[in-house]
Amino acid sequence: MSVAPPRKKSRAVFWIATIIIGSIILATALLANDMRNLRALDARYHLGLLSGSARQPSPPAVTKAALSQTANSKPAEIAGAKSAPANPGMTAAAPPRKQATPAKSPAAAKPQSTRRSHIFDLPVDPLRGAFVRSWRITGQALCDDLSKSGLAVGQWSQSALGAGTFECSYEIQKGGNGDPSAASFFIIVRGTPTGELDNIRIKVIMPDNADGRAIGETFVDAVVLLLTETRWLDFQAALDAIGKLQDVTLQAFGAKLSFFREFRNDRSFNLQLGLERKSPEQIRTAIVFDKARWTLPSPPLAK
Structure with missing residues (x-):
């Protein structure tokens, strides 16, 4: 069993x-x-589990500054060794060495990637814009104001240059053609069919006689009216030079005013007022605010 x-x-x-x-x-x-x-x-x-375990410290890394310090200290150490006492029982104390600072590990030196808003990014050159001016009055309103001031410029209508240009103009001449003492005044305002202004030009001949002085008063009144209607107040600083018949040119935010004497006749002057955008930033901003490119209708300008 x-x-x-x-x-x-x-x-x-x-x-x-x-x-x-x-x-x-x-x-x-x-x-x-x-x-x-x-x-x-x-x-x-x-x-x-490993919080209490002692880790062996890693040997400090030798930096470039420590190497240069060690190289510079070698002649002094050699001189100290030569001057050591002959008694073998006596040993000279070694000079204190500065402990090299341990280099940071790649993991510690690497910056942490944090998300931030693009609002604080530096501007990119190809995308920069600029402040630009625009006309604060329509062509129709400016022509009406000129007519009320005594310059019979007529209505804002299509120009002989083509269907894409509208204008109003006025001309007065005192004296016969070819007469060197004749005085004249001519103003033209041009723009688009929608009423947006392009430029304003005035040509005036003011001889030193009664007719010339009368034309001069008409010219000054027209310039003051234009600078008031455009609301570009800084351009009013040119009134003093224009009153003294001195050449002056002002440019600001893509707008330009120039008044200059003609080379052939020292009593003939030209004034030009308009938008002149030359820099890439000004051109880019003008394209953005070009109403012809907008898909929605823009509100009407205040009269």
Whole structure:
């Protein structure tokens, strides 16, 4: 009669052996490669297993400044060694060395990437714009104001240059053609069919006689009216030079005023007032605010 071994004892031995073998495999996996897997597990679940373990300090990296300091200190160390006492039992104290500052690791030196608003970005040159001026009065309104002031420029109508140009003009002449003492005044206002102004030109001949002085008064009144209607107040600084018949040119924000004497006749003058946008930034801004390119109608200008 045979007696079978107890099954409970054999199962216990099996599970104990399995746990021991599994523990050895797990410990090998965690401790391999300088405990890299164990560190990752500790950092992932915040177990704090390695917080108390002392790590060996890494040797300080030698910087370029430390190398230059060591090279400069070699002659002094050699001189000290030559002047050391002959007694072998007496040793000279070594001069204190300045500990080299350990270099920052690449991970610590790398700046952290943080998101920020593009509002604080520096302006990009190809996308820059500029402030530009525009006419604050329509062609129809300016022609009406000139007519009320005594210059019969007529209505804002199509020009003989083509359907895309509208204008109003006025001319007065005192004296016969070819007469050197004759005085004359001519003004023309040009723009687009929608009433947007383009430029204003005045040509005046003012000889030193009664007719010339009368034409001069008409010219000054017209200039004051134009500078008032455009509301470009800084251009009013040219009134003093114009009253003294001195050449003057003012430019600001894509607008230009010029008053100059003609070369052939020292009593003949020209005044030009208009928009002149030459820089790429001014041209780009003018294109953006060009009403002909807008898909929605713009509100009417105030009269």
